């Protein structure tokens with residue numbers, strides 16, 4: 001299964017990691033990690049499941065809001081930023097609340 005580029009940084013430098021528990025009675029786990037930004041999937045039972053998890057990754061809403069706020073800080077938008085700061089702070093609060101409710 002082909003791995004999609006990293007949803008967080010766009011990198012294609014993705015690596016499979018194999019985690020072997022010290023106890024032989026436990027099976028190995030696999031996960032996919034991005035070399036550039038170090039984001040990774042949770043541990044899965046096989047490479048296929050790890051690939052699947054990776055390809056289903058989405059950027060959490062909160063990160064969109066953070067990117068937007070960073071972008072607004074650009075000096076060209078200083079006036080707009082100051083005016084909208086309150087709105088954005090509230091937006092971030094709402095997203096955090098929403099994500100807490102949905103348990104992500």
Ligand SMILES: [Zn+2]
Pocket residue numbers: 006007008009010011034035036037038039
């Ligand atoms: Zn990445």
